Amino acid sequence: MSIEANCCRHLRVRGLVQGVFYRASTEQTALRLGLAGWVRNCANGDVELIACGPPARLDDLEQWLWEGPPAARVDAVERRDVPFEVFVGFSVRR
Numbered sequence: 388m389s390i391e392a393n394c395c396r397h398l399r400v401r402g403l404v405q406g407v408f409y410r411a412s413t414e415q416t417a418l419r420l421g422l423a424g425w426v427r428n429c430a431n432g433d434v435e436l437i438a439c440g441p442p443a444r445l446d447d448l449e450q451w452l453w454e455g456p457p458a459a460r461v462d463a464v465e466r467r468d469v470p471f472e473v474f475v476g477f478s479v480r481r
Contacts, residue, residue: 395424395439397469400452402462404434410479412456413448420444423474427481439474 400409405428413426413436422444426436438448452464 395469399465400434403460407458408456416451417477425478425480
């Protein structure tokens with residue numbers, strides 16, 4: 388059995404994702420999955436985040452991002468791998 392190395396992903400979520408508790412729900416989900424990083428609103432109405440942890444957990448988060456909280460409407464989730472960083476916990480940035 389192999390152990391997957393931690394990695395980081397930058398994710399951008401498009402759709403009706405601001406004003407629907409998307410950031411707070413993302414923070415809760417990431418913490419439940421044991422991920423570290425941050426989430427914030429973008430000026431154009433998107434939500435973006437950096438999440439770091441085991442690839443399988445990042446996949447779980449990405450899958451959740453497609454649904455988000457009940458009032459959200461997600462049109463797209465863009466993903467790219469980014470260099471690994473160390474974060475303490477997962478937070479909402481303003």
